[in-house]
Amino acid sequence: MKILLVEDDKTIASGLEYSMKQEGFTIILCYDVSTAKRALRETEIDLCLFDLSLPDGSGYDLCKITREKGNIPVIFLTACDDEVNVVMGLDMGADDYITKPFRIRELISRIKSVMRRYGKHSNSKNILELNNIRINTLNAKVYKNDKEITLTALEYRLLLSFANNPGQVLSRNQLLEGIWDVAGDFVNDNTLTVYIKRIREKLEDDPQKPRIIKTVRGMGYKVGD
Structure with missing residues (x-):
């Protein structure tokens, strides 16, 4: 390496x-x-x-x-x-x-x-898909309808948390723990809300009516049906 x-x-x-x-x-x-x-x-x-x-x-x-x-x-x-x-x-x-x-x-x-x-030491699938979103974990690139979308490190990490757990409701605490080693003390509940909003703005056709990252009231968020 x-x-x-x-x-x-x-x-x-x-x-x-x-x-x-x-x-x-x-x-x-x-x-x-x-x-x-x-x-x-x-x-x-x-x-x-x-x-x-x-x-x-x-x-x-x-x-x-x-x-x-x-x-x-x-x-x-x-x-x-x-x-x-x-x-x-x-x-x-x-x-x-x-x-x-x-x-x-x-x-x-x-x-x-x-x-x-970045998937360099993982045996998981190299390509993950969420509706019209494709994630290539080998080079950490994200595409919407085959057009590359630029995400920050935290946004990418959050998206991977969802993509690796399709259909599963993830609590806010689970999501915070998943990105804790990236931003440490500077990630809190309010920051998580901001980053999910940013991801939706980049990935959703209508961020006000999200179809990819859905809110499960009182529980957290999930992707998939």
Whole structure:
């Protein structure tokens, strides 16, 4: 598995590179945005680890470029864990974040969790369908009537929760637990309502009368009959 690591602190970077190579990962190490851009153009990357603060830009810049290239998983390495930075990163398409300082085992666990989300280590079906919605879990792409729909990491994770449980009523607590490892303390009941509304606006023909993600009053939500 090939990981692009972009970290300007050379001491931290070399320590991460050594530890992750011991875990069997192939590491492409860059110290700035310009070098990372070249690596993204020239190399097939399986996952990106981006420091937020870089000398010639930010991890946000690289996340945007990565999303334009395709659905490559992105994890932010950040010294900031305030809500604004975290939510901004997740809304831009990042899959997870980890706050410095962190243990290498925690980072490895986050990487494996994100890759499972993308279906890289799963024996489940690669294509999931909900009415006129098709989800390709191999590249984390979502299509409506064969036209690609762009979802944030949280929206995609929520949609997968529904797609993997067709016909089952999922309580709000179940849905919150399903995305907790992505956004931690910044996901609450009100946030869940907002994200379900966003998904409906992107996927439903008439978001006011949803046919894909249905509300089951007093119980939660479900997809399918």
